[in-house]
Amino acid sequence: MKTEQSAAAIRAIVGGRVIDPASGHDGVADILIADGQVERIGRGIASGIPEEAVIHAEGMIVAPGFIDLHTHLREPGREDEETVETGSAAGVSGGFTTVCCMPNTEPAIADQETVRFVVDRAQSAAGKVHPIGSITRDRKGESLAEIADMVAAGAVAFSDDGAPVANAGLLRRAMEYAQMFDVTLVSHCETPDLSRDGVMHEGSVSTKLGLRGIPAISEEICVARDIALARMTGCRLHIAHLSTAGSVELVRAAKAIGVRVTAEVTPHHLMLTDDLVARDFDPLLKVNPPLRTKEDVAALRDGLLDGTIDCIATDHAPHAEQEKDGEFDLAPFGMIGLETALGVCQRALIENGLADWPFLIDCLTRRAARVFGLDAGRIEPGAPADIVCFDPKAQWEVTLASLKSKSKNSPYVGWTLTGVVRATIVDGQLVYRNLSNAEPAPATARARATTTKTAGSPARR
Ligand SMILES: [Zn+2]
Known part of the structure; x- marks a missing residue:
């Protein structure tokens, strides 16, 4: 209580x-x-x-209060796992004064009414909570959601996170439309035909364990596709939870030619690797995108340090205990992260001498605010x-x-x-x-x- x-x-x-x-x-x-x-x-x-x-x-x-562009708050629908209020409370205890919540709720944040519901719930939360609306109606990937209505109601960005917009023609239309409002589309990059029912990174560890793999190229093909569409449409594209060295290369190349693309990395992808799964098949390590190799972790750190990756976002994904308690194969993807982000990033970047506090704070504040154009992330009169x-x-x-x-x-x-x-x-x-x-x-x-x-x-x- x-x-x-x-x-x-x-x-x-x-x-x-x-x-x-x-x-x-x-x-x-x-x-x-x-x-x-x-x-x-x-x-x-x-x-x-x-x-x-x-x-x-x-x-x-x-420091300026931290800003998380990628939080799952489970309200409406799974209030047993997290609510706007409890997620925001977890956020402020981890230093996050602003969180942006993803629309994969039940029902999805896919219309003006549901955006208003979250904005309303946020009024009594400890910190600031901004909803992200879905790109497609009910996140089904079949037709466009009412983006204009949701912008008017307070949605700060749009995403079908949890899944990609698999239909490239539909994503093109979404980008053309989003550009009219100058809002950012957030891509969860994954190619369903390649990920299929994979449960961890495809590599030597998954082979040894006999677990179905999600190859790096599942993410990279989608990153390349979405960058190409952003280049054509001029839309502001933000790529969620970058996890592979190849994705970092693609974003770096796109930025070099002026594509309006930004990217985030999670604390866990900066810290943890797929071989940890071999130790005890812990379902708490099952995330999507999956934990990758130490070469990927090094590339993600480099990408953050050189500005290819704009900011750190938690992908805080609460799940009920009974759902994460079973077999690795069957557990849902996701781990919570708002409360541990500061300490995990400290270990991944500062303790080992890669970065200093001003840099890490920048990744958690100003650089995150810029991606969605939020009025936050600075201490100035x-x-x-x-x-x-x-x-x-x-x-x-x-x-x-x-x-x-x-x-x-x-x-x-x-x-x-x-x-x-x-x-x-x-x-x-x-x-x-x-x-x-x-x-x-x-x-x-x-x-x-x-x-x-x-x-x-x-x-x-
Ligand atoms: Zn995602």
Whole structure:
């Protein structure tokens, strides 16, 4: 059970290392907040503010709240697995102040009414939640959904994620249409004829285990096709969860000739490899696209570092315990990721010296916001005060009890991760706070915004 309490208004965050990739700021500073917006950034500017409205951030990194372009919230339809409220609560505890939720719900987010339903549910969530509408009606891949109506209702992008739009002619029409509204189409790239009923990456490990494989080329053919269509139509194309070295090459080449393509990578594809499946056939490692080889992981890291891949997105995919509990073959695809993203990315990129904090924060904030054109991801006067404060050195052990998502399907349970979120602020309201030194606060200690985020907030459209 959780406690209901109205979140406290924060007026100053003092003494932390403020890293804002959008402005290039990186140094110890105070931030003043007024009316839900950043007012000023500077040194020694926070005198005279009542103590209860101050966050002392000495030793912490203070960054724009993270933005996830790829979250599955399961509402409507599977509220037993996740809801807008519980998913957003998991998000803010992981530092995410904005999440964009995919339309593969039941029913699908495929019309104005369902977009409105999610936007409405988001009003009482701890963080900001923006729905992504489906490209095709009911995600069936047969005819176009009402894209214009959904844009008007607040959809920030369009995707049939979970499946590709297999019909290239239909995707072409969707791109021509989307371009009129300058909205982004998000492609889940997979070629059904090649993936068929595969359950893991096709390679030496799948052969050894006798499990049906999903070849890298299943993704790459679709990436190539969708890039070609984007080049022809001029549509803004975003490729979800890039997972292979070949896909990175294709996106790199497309960007070099000016195609309007962006791409994301998940924390798990930056960290985990297919050979882990051989250890214990753990269904928690079953994701789509599948975990690939260490060469793919290296290429994805390189792609992120050189800007080929624009941002990190979690593909947070909650599943009920009984569904992930059985055989590897039969389990659904997906793992949760909002709460572990910071720690897993820290390990994949910073601990090994590949990148520094400003770079990782950029991938989780400004670079993500740019893809969908969201008014978020920066700490500047006048910007929404969506801010995360985290201790970059503190560690926590991932346990079932520490996870706030309604579903617990994380392969990281038992891992010790570095980087503990101490406070998350949305529109100037403290929506999450954790002062424990050991692990994230239990769900009962979480405060939730009840009065913030009016419909007129600039992040909503
Ligand atoms: Zn997908």
